[in-house]
Amino acid sequence: MKKNKLVEMNNIGIVVENLDNAILFFEEIGLTLEGRGMVEGIWAGQVTGLGNQSVEVAMMVTPDGCSRLEISKFLSPATISDHRKAPVNSLGYLRVMFKVDNLEELVSRLIRQGAKxxxxxxxxxxxxxxxxxRGVEGLLIGIAEQLKENDQTKIKSED
Structure with missing residues (x-):
């Protein structure tokens, strides 16, 4: 039997209360709205285990086109848990980290828009x-600016 080989990481999902505000926030960071639509019905609930569901989804893409962030607003069933105020040492998925080219400028802009x-x-x-x-709706976001390339941060091509 052939062993599974990972092909790519497709996306990371975040659930929010206000999809429009979340889209604006991630556009400010530098992502682009790739598409927006509804995911609903029993088939979707069979994947998530939530039964019949209705979710509005926005897919955001990074400038290089390689990474995506799926932002979802559940219309039904209602959300039942909120992890947005969890500290950085909490168990489970916690944050998304973005690499930017001008950290100070971006942080200043995001703080002016209410981020902390x-x-x-x-x-x-x-x-x-x-x-x-802490960005829109209290989401924890990491931002990093690479100062120089070195052996640990270079991506080496394989022959």
């Missing part, structure tokens, strides 16, 4: 400057 810096902007050696922010 979680701790401080810090520098890791001479490689990255990074921080966590």
């Amino acid at each position: 810096l979680v701790g401080e902007i810090v520098q890791y050696e001479n490689i990255y400057r990074l921080c966590y922010i």
